[in-house]
Amino acid sequence: QQQVKQSPQSLIVQKGGISIINCAYENTAFDYFPWYQQFPGKGPALLIAIRPDVSEKKEGRFTISFNKSAKQFSLHIMDSQPGDSATYFCAASGGSYIPTFGRGTSLIVHP
Amino acid sequence: SAVISQKPSRDICQRGTSLTIQCQVDSQVTMMFWYRQQPGQSLTLIATANQGSEATYESGFVIDKFPISRPNLTFSTLTVSNMSPEDSSIYLCSVRWSGQETQYFGPGTRLLVL
Numbered sequence: 001q002q003q004v005k006q007s008p009q010s011l012i013v014q015k016g017g018i019s020i021i022n023c024a025y026e027n028t029a030f031d032y033f034p035w036y037q038q039f040p041g042k043g044p045a046l047l048i049a050i051r052p053d054v055s056e057k058k059e060g061r062f063t064i065s066f067n068k069s070a071k072q073f074s075l076h077i078m079d080s081q082p083g084d085s086a087t088y089f090c091a092a093s094g095g096s097y098i099p100t101f102g103r104g105t106s107l108i109v110h111p
Numbered sequence: 112s113a114v115i116s117q118k119p120s121r122d123i124c125q126r127g128t129s130l131t132i133q134c135q136v137d138s139q140v141t142m143m144f145w146y147r148q149q150p151g152q153s154l155t156l157i158a159t160a161n162q163g164s165e166a167t168y169e170s171g172f173v174i175d176k177f178p179i180s181r182p183n184l185t186f187s188t189l190t191v192s193n194m195s196p197e198d199s200s201i202y203l204c205s206v207r208w209s210g211q212e213t214q215y216f217g218p219g220t221r222l223l224v225l
Binding site: 032034036041042043044045046049089093097098099101102103104 | 115142144151152153154156159203207212213214215216217218219221
């Protein structure tokens, strides 16, 4: 049973556009929601993370929106750049601190 | 965060052989983990590497196939034994410090089994 559902599987955006990736979780014990960015040939790197006590967190062009009642969270990439082309994974963790990962979204930003 | 390195970075192996992957961290860490990432797929936890004791394996993974060692707080190895083409994957080392929730990943080992 997949506990974190991520969509879309792939996303193509024009340079300067907004990229939006959505995730939904089932386990209400989750209380930490990180996003990872993975470039080809590299390991995943932490991009931004949020806890359920806030509804939004922004770091530069990257924003997480969190809806606790709907058990959903999303990543928004504003002014998307070709250098943002990568695979993005959402994740969720609870007391064990071992994250459950979404299936990933392959983002391509066309120049 | 710390610098996490893995060796080898990639390898091509024949079926039936075994490969040992090393993970080295430049500072002591509380927890070390091994993940598998199959092509186009998500990250699947293989096991938690416990310092000084046997690793804790997730469902579907067994010690005979994926023996793990962790002799100290900065180093761990994962062996992929008796390999088959289905073992072709990226193997990732991950670490976490006590009191922190974030896991940090190494660069991965890209394995192709022929």
